[in-house]
Amino acid sequence: MLIFVVFKYVPMVEGIRLSLYQVRPFLGDLWVGLDNYVRILGDERFRDAIGHTLVLAFGQTIGSMVIGFALALLLEGHAKSLWFVRSAVFLPVVAATAVIGEIWRLLFFPAPEGFINSVLSIVGLGPWTFLDSPDTSLASVMFVGIWKGAPYDMVLILAGLAGIDRQQYEASALDGATTVQRIRHVTLPALRPVITILLTLASIRGLRVFTEVYVLTGGGPAGSTDVWMTRVFTVAFERNEIGVASAGSVMLFLITFALTVVVQLYRRRREAK
Numbered sequence: 001m002l003i004f005v006v007f008k009y010v011p012m013v014e015g016i017r018l019s020l021y022q023v024r025p026f027l028g029d030l031w032v033g034l035d036n037y038v039r040i041l042g043d044e045r046f047r048d049a050i051g052h053t054l055v056l057a058f059g060q061t062i063g064s065m066v067i068g069f070a071l072a073l074l075l076e077g078h079a080k081s082l083w084f085v086r087s088a089v090f091l092p093v094v095a096a097t098a099v100i101g102e103i104w105r106l107l108f109f110p111a112p113e114g115f116i117n118s119v120l121s122i123v124g125l126g127p128w129t130f131l132d133s134p135d136t137s138l139a140s141v142m143f144v145g146i147w148k149g150a151p152y153d154m155v156l157i158l159a160g161l162a163g164i165d166r167q168q169y170e171a172s173a174l175d176g177a178t179t180v181q182r183i184r185h186v187t188l189p190a191l192r193p194v195i196t197i198l199l200t201l202a203s204i205r206g207l208r209v210f211t212e213v214y215v216l217t218g219g220g221p222a223g224s225t226d227v228w229m230t231r232v233f234t235v236a237f238e239r240n241e242i243g244v245a246s247a248g249s250v251m252l253f254l255i256t257f258a259l260t261v262v263v264q265l266y267r268r269r270r271e272a273k
Helices: 002-018 035-042 044-075 082-094 097-107 115-122 137-162 166-174 179-190 192-207 211-216 228-237 242-272
Strands: none
Touching: 002 242, 035 044, 035 242, 044 082, 044 137, 044 192, 044 228, 082 137, 097 115, 097 137, 097 211, 137 192, 137 211, 166 179, 179 192, 192 242, 211 228, 228 242
16 A cells, blocks of 8 residues: 555646646746646647547457457367467567567568568558558557457456356257357357456556557657557657646546446446346
């Protein structure tokens, strides 16, 4: 608790305080009230960053859950060899995000001799610009986020699948249900609590995305991948407007907090029924 207080809660309170000031190191802070928040809401680049963040969060959340669900169905079972495959699939989660971003930046090299473009050329596609074009950069970043997040979702879904009563599958098979029907009417309803948790965690993860965007593109090209956290970083450490950046961080905290509360209330209401 002492470590949490010193390194988490005290800085959090200090960030809230700084969001109400014009921070001037060595000269004394000036009280500006909610002006920093007004500046953020009126800043066109912040508004663009909000749009990019929502698109990225939505795409990564849905993509990670769908692929994670498919991986969980493929790797469900008790065979001894599955532990190795599950461990291999889970590796992107434990790898450092900065390292992953640097590796994918090299894989996305836009020239014809780039690795992915070389593979695409085999089937007559490419070369694509990936991270170097405003038209494809956000989708490329989203792909990396899905690649990293899907194994995490897979593990949680595997835990949910392990708790499903196998007799339900047997009964549905005797009734003539197809595989798709069993997934729709048995698996998905049983996984509803897990899906709710995944939606919450994945949404928060998507809204707070920073490292992979910063390493892959730095918010470029032409601001096409500038998300909320990269904009806050730019304002704080390149423009040295600590108060405005603190206000942006507080707003993101309030959004994620509200999202968590709404999802939890919805979950409790569903469970009450």
